[in-house]
Amino acid sequence: MNMPRLxxxxxxxxxxxxxxxxxxxxxxxxxxxxxxxxxxxTSSLGAGRGRAGEDYSTTAKLPIAFIDQDMTAASxxxxxxxxxxxxxxxxxxxxxxxxxxxxxxxxGIFAAIIVPKGFQKNLLxxxxxxxxxxxxxxxxxxxxxxxxxxQKNIVNFNPTSKVIQTFQxxxxxxxxxLQKGTKFSGFSVGLTVTMVMVIxxxxxxEIAGSISRERESGTYARLLVTPISLGAVMVGKTLYDTGLxxxxxxxxxxxxxxxxxxxxxxxxxTVLISTxxxxxxxxxxxxxxxxxxxxxxxxxIIEFFLVLFLFAFSGFIIDKELMRGITQAISTILPWAxxxxxxxxxxxxxxxxxxxxxxxxxxxxxxxxFYAIAYLMLRSSRxxxxx
Amino acid sequence: MRxxxxxTRDLTKIFGNFAAVDGVNLDIPEGELFGLLGPNGAGKTTLxxxxxxxxxxxxxxxxxxxxxxxxxxxxxxRQIGVVSDGVSLYRDLTVxxxxxxxxxxxxxxxxxxxxxxxxxxxxxxxxxxAKRLVSTLSTGWAxxxxxxxxxxxxxxxxxxxxxxxxxxxxxAVALRRFTRDLCxxxxxxxxxTHYMQEPEMICDRVGIIFEGRLIQIGAxxxxxxxxxxxxxxxxxxxxxxxxxVRKISSLEDVCKVTYDPPxxxxxxxxxxxxxxxENVTRILIGSGARLxxxxxxRPTLEEAFxxxxxxxxxxxxxxxxxxxxx
Numbered sequence: 001m002n003m004p005r006l007x008x009x010x011x012x013x014x015x016x017x018x019x020x021x022x023x024x025x026x027x028x029x030x031x032x033x034x035x036x037x038x039x040x041x042t043s044s045l046g047a048g049r050g051r052a053g054e055d056y057s058t059t060a061k062l063p064i065a066f067i068d069q070d071m072t073a074a075s076x077x078x079x080x081x082x083x084x085x086x087x088x089x090x091x092x093x094x095x096x097x098x099x100x101x102x103x104x105x106x107x108g109i110f111a112a113i114i115v116p117k118g119f120q121k122n123l124l125x126x127x128x129x130x131x132x133x134x135x136x137x138x139x140x141x142x143x144x145x146x147x148x149x150x151q152k153n154i155v156n157f158n159p160t161s162k163v164i165q166t167f168q169x170x171x172x173x174x175x176x177x178l179q180k181g182t183k184f185s186g187f188s189v190g191l192t193v194t195m196v197m198v199i200x201x202x203x204x205x206e207i208a209g210s211i212s213r214e215r216e217s218g219t220y221a222r223l224l225v226t227p228i229s230l231g232a233v234m235v236g237k238t239l240y241d242t243g244l245x246x247x248x249x250x251x252x253x254x255x256x257x258x259x260x261x262x263x264x265x266x267x268x269x270t271v272l273i274s275t276x277x278x279x280x281x282x283x284x285x286x287x288x289x290x291x292x293x294x295x296x297x298x299x300x301i302i303e304f305f306l307v308l309f310l311f312a313f314s315g316f317i318i319d320k321e322l323m324r325g326i327t328q329a330i331s332t333i334l335p336w337a338x339x340x341x342x343x344x345x346x347x348x349x350x351x352x353x354x355x356x357x358x359x360x361x362x363x364x365x366x367x368x369x370f371y372a373i374a375y376l377m378l379r380s381s382r383x384x385x386x387x
Numbered sequence: 388m389r390x391x392x393x394x395t396r397d398l399t400k401i402f403g404n405f406a407a408v409d410g411v412n413l414d415i416p417e418g419e420l421f422g423l424l425g426p427n428g429a430g431k432t433t434l435x436x437x438x439x440x441x442x443x444x445x446x447x448x449x450x451x452x453x454x455x456x457x458x459x460x461x462x463x464x465r466q467i468g469v470v471s472d473g474v475s476l477y478r479d480l481t482v483x484x485x486x487x488x489x490x491x492x493x494x495x496x497x498x499x500x501x502x503x504x505x506x507x508x509x510x511x512x513x514x515x516x517a518k519r520l521v522s523t524l525s526t527g528w529a530x531x532x533x534x535x536x537x538x539x540x541x542x543x544x545x546x547x548x549x550x551x552x553x554x555x556x557x558x559a560v561a562l563r564r565f566t567r568d569l570c571x572x573x574x575x576x577x578x579x580t581h582y583m584q585e586p587e588m589i590c591d592r593v594g595i596i597f598e599g600r601l602i603q604i605g606a607x608x609x610x611x612x613x614x615x616x617x618x619x620x621x622x623x624x625x626x627x628x629x630x631x632v633r634k635i636s637s638l639e640d641v642c643k644v645t646y647d648p649p650x651x652x653x654x655x656x657x658x659x660x661x662x663x664x665e666n667v668t669r670i671l672i673g674s675g676a677r678l679x680x681x682x683x684x685r686p687t688l689e690e691a692f693x694x695x696x697x698x699x700x701x702x703x704x705x706x707x708x709x710x711x712x713x
């Protein structure tokens with residue numbers, strides 16, 4: 001009666017033993033799945049959020065312009081209230097409205113608070129007074145955090161010592177915030193996320209996975225005994241995968257545009273270039289991973305890790321300017337974050353590629369570095385790449 | 388005199404602190420079928436992998452078809468064909484597609500490539516399988532396909548690493564015959580195997596590799612001669628008196644005599660092998676013994692191998708050491 005149950009238990013134990021044995025044989029898998037992923041995400045979460053209960057503001061260290069066009073006691077008081085708060089430690093004065101509009105999106109400042117002429121007059125007359133907030137369209141989440149932090153601090157705009165009470169109570173004037181920028185729909189953001197994820201996920205596996213598979217099946221060794229050069233192998237695989245990525249991008253875009261009615265704010269050539277930049281960057285990284293001589297199993301784990309990384313640190317969910325500590329540091333050195341920024345700014349906002357020279361330089365340098373290191377490592381690791 | 392196609396001096400490969408191949412000196416002339424014999428893990432595959440540029444030697448030099456192994460690796464690759472378990476074909480491509488890919492990589496002009504593919508498909512009876520995926524071929528045909536692929540660029544040197552393992556006897560015989568013909572046409576073949584009888588059948592010379600060292604090189608017959616003790620005679624003779632056995636034991640060059648009725652076994656030195664049969668039968672007939680059958684046994688290459696590698700105990704020790712693949 002107990003025999004079948006014991007047999008099942010023995011089988012289960014055998015499977016567990018076998019799996020542990022397989023994991024033990026793959027040191028990279030152990031290192032990544034048991035050590036790197038848990039340690040990294042736990043520590044970055046702690047660093048990102050700060051200590052429990054710590055008063056932390058995401059806009060505290062952001063350069064934000066304050067343009068006082070009213071030049072009255074009320075507007076001066078508003079500046080003081082905001083500047084004294086812990087939310088706006090880097091309020092910069094001296095910009096004009098035109099300069100701000102021209103600067104936003106280039107990384108110098110990330111938002112601008114404009115107090116227009118007639119601000120105090122409206123407040124005193126009991127009318128609604130307006131302030132305008134310009135924000136960087138390409139920084140996802142910027143609008144919400146800047147606006148909510150202004151609203152939070154306007155409460156301290158003291159009507160007795162100064163001029164006016166804000167919002168409430170009734171009978172007093174209100175301050176209304178006008179937002180100027182593009183608020184993207186979840187779908188538009190989702191489109192960029194989907195596209196980047198599709199590219200990264202597929203491209204990395206196509207390069208690193210294909211070399212690992214070739215290594216395991218012995219076809220890579222076959223190539224190594226022919227006169228083909230390593231450069232030709234890398235360029236061949238890159239061009240092939242570039243072609244695949246063009247098709248892949250048009251499928252995602254076609255679905256988004258013709259099925260879901262998405263609208264692009266740029267031309268197809270720009271979309272294609274942005275897409276291919278991310279693809280080639282990922283291919284370079286794929287070659288780099290492949291040069292370590294890892295197996296297909298390890299490639300899958302690294303791929304999962306890479307995608308997690310991108311979700312967490314590349315500005316999909318929170319813009320890197322709104323991160324802090326180690327999360328921001330990682331986001332700053334993660335070349336995909338710049339690729340994604342190019343993607344967002346071109347596709348969502350319609351910024352021309354030529355205005356994103358800094359990001360393009362970082363991506364170009366990263367691609368060159370990945371390919372160069374991968375080339376040298378693949379050359380010196382021929383022995384690792386044969387069965 | 389034939390030109391030397393492969394020449395190595397002190398060729399060594401060290402992994403960590405383990406010498407997989409240790410100071411190999413080798414000269415192989417053009418058109419020779421050279422057998423590299425050794426147990427698994429002896430260093431055969433490592434040596435072949437160095438010679439076909441897959442592994443970088445730790446020490447030593449080698450020239451392949453006149454090209455320096457280290458400095459002119461790309462040229463070396465143009466001169467060699469490799470058939471090895473670790474060097475495979477694309478299983479998801481057809482026979483023809485694999486050959487075209489390799490033809491292109493070896494820079495064959497299109498016309499020459501098509502002609503060569505047709506020639507090889509015909510030579511190896513592959514015409515009806517040209518459009519089949521390699522993954523659908525049987526083990527024998529897949530092995531044959533590996534050889535076809537290795538010959539696409541008409542190499543001067545062919546490395547056949549454990550090429551008959553897993554093959555049915557008919558395919559193995561056909562392959563050996565083909566390889567012999569190939570050598571007769573001027574191609575140099577390095578045939579590595581751990582099947583002792585194979586080199587004896589086809590190789591011009593055999594090198595015995597053990598624990599990374601090339602311990603003996605010679606024609607199979609020369610290697611057999613190097614065995615100092617050999618079982619020369621097995622005679623079926625019932626009721627043999629003990630004094631006859633003693634008399635045979637006292638013969639010059641006889642090493643050992645055992646009588647396990649009705650089989651008398653006489654082992655002698657290689658020097659005495661020529662006259663032993665005559666001397667023993669004279670004693671037996673003189674003593675009135677009835678002889679039912681006489682077998683003269685020459686030492687096999689396997690016995691030579693065991694002798695040269697220090698005997699069975701040494702091989703057991705080697706196996707127990709569990710060295711990696713060679």
